[in-house]
Amino acid sequence: xxxxxxxxxxxxxxxxxxxxxxxxxxxxxxxxxxxxxxxxxxxxxxxxxxxxxxxxxxxxxxxxxxxxxxxxxxxxxxxxxxxxxxxxxxxxxxxxxxxxxxxxxxxxxxxxxxxxxxxxxxxxxxxxxxxxxxxxxxxxxxxxxxxxxxxxxxxxxxxxxxxxxxxxxxxxxxxxxxxxxxxxxxxxxxxxxxxxxxxxxxxxxxxxxxxxxxxxx
Amino acid sequence: xxxxxxxxxxxxxxxxxxxxxxxxxxxxxxxxxxxxxxxxxxxxxxxxxxxxxxxxxxxxxxxxxxxxxxxxxxxxxxxxxxxxxxxxxxxxxxxxxxxxxxxxxxxxxxxxxxxxxxxxxxxxxxxxxxxxxxxxxxxxxxxxx
Numbered sequence: 001x002x003x004x005x006x007x008x009x010x011x012x013x014x015x016x017x018x019x020x021x022x023x024x025x026x027x028x029x030x031x032x033x034x035x036x037x038x039x040x041x042x043x044x045x046x047x048x049x050x051x052x053x054x055x056x057x058x059x060x061x062x063x064x065x066x067x068x069x070x071x072x073x074x075x076x077x078x079x080x081x082x083x084x085x086x087x088x089x090x091x092x093x094x095x096x097x098x099x100x101x102x103x104x105x106x107x108x109x110x111x112x113x114x115x116x117x118x119x120x121x122x123x124x125x126x127x128x129x130x131x132x133x134x135x136x137x138x139x140x141x142x143x144x145x146x147x148x149x150x151x152x153x154x155x156x157x158x159x160x161x162x163x164x165x166x167x168x169x170x171x172x173x174x175x176x177x178x179x180x181x182x183x184x185x186x187x188x189x190x191x192x193x194x195x196x197x198x199x200x201x202x203x204x205x206x207x208x209x210x211x212x213x214x215x216x217x
Numbered sequence: 218x219x220x221x222x223x224x225x226x227x228x229x230x231x232x233x234x235x236x237x238x239x240x241x242x243x244x245x246x247x248x249x250x251x252x253x254x255x256x257x258x259x260x261x262x263x264x265x266x267x268x269x270x271x272x273x274x275x276x277x278x279x280x281x282x283x284x285x286x287x288x289x290x291x292x293x294x295x296x297x298x299x300x301x302x303x304x305x306x307x308x309x310x311x312x313x314x315x316x317x318x319x320x321x322x323x324x325x326x327x328x329x330x331x332x333x334x335x336x337x338x339x340x341x342x343x344x345x346x347x348x349x350x351x352x353x354x355x356x357x358x359x360x361x362x
Contacts, residue, residue: 024271121254125255138280140275142266142270144269
């Protein structure tokens with residue numbers, strides 16, 4: 001149960017607001033002996049698991065730290081290359097912490113743009129006339145709900161599949177946007193929203209929707 | 218409830234089979250272009266979902282809806298993709314899509330030595346079996362119009 005995050009996309013496909021509510025952390029630490037029982041690879045300048053799921057470590061998880069030293073990109077904080085270090089038998093046993101990679105701001109902007117185009121393509125591929133764009137995507141782990149206003153702003157919420165009350169929350173978000181972003185004289189339209197009142201009200205609305213959704217089901 | 222159309226893609230993105238039942242709107246581009254656009258959309262949505270997911274996924278992307286239709290998606294481990302468009306009142310039909318794969322595609326395409334893998338399906342037997350199956354589904358309620 002829960003609301004994971006909120007995205008607001010302007011009519012050009014740019015991300016103008018993003019808020020992460022509560023994203024569950026998946027982190028597993030395990031001590032390994034030589035040779036490593038899994039295949040690692042470098043992907044997007046991160047060391048990720050390519051093959052060999054075990055003990056809660058899944059394919060796609062990245063290396064977060066080795067022996068308690070945090071990883072930055074493909075190197076550790078002390079400058080050693082992770083792949084190189086793990087290939088040497090002398091360094092074993094090692095304790096490696098794995099976790100699901102979190103989205104960086106750049107990735108979020110990219111995903112928002114991607115959703116913007118998918119929204120338009122879905123509308124073109126519709127077997128029925130006068131279709132809107134994507135209103136919802138369901139996967140086994142989350143549900144995405146989107147509403148586009150007449151002015152072309154998209155409000156997207158990512159929630160747990162069991163969460164209810166999406167439409168109410170989307171409506172509330174639009175209201176908050178109209179009240180606290182658009183009426184703010186320092187806010188220029190189509191630009192990222194940096195208004196304190198907007199932040200606090202949006203967070204309250206999300207928390208409220210999360211609780212109401214809990215009681216509704 | 219109605220079924221609009223069905224696409225079957227292989228893992229390279231070739232559209233192996235397409236059939237439409239109650240489609241009212243054409244996309245305005247030629248069919249081959251449409252298949253490519255559809256495959257591109259699915260591929261992007263899959264990658265979008267796997268990155269957007271806050272926790273580790275198992276099945277991944279399952280369905281998508283707009284205000285007019287619902288797109289159901291099923292992918293086998295071998296990369297075959299089944300896409301069925303229906304109206305909004307249809308619930309989860311993962312089992313149905315799996316049945317299309319297991320009792321029709323496997324039986325009449327994979328077990329047919331004349332069907333070359335990766336080629337468009339031209340087997341008439343497959344086409345009639347599939348048509349019968351879809352028409353027999355409870356979600357395929359033909360409207361008298």
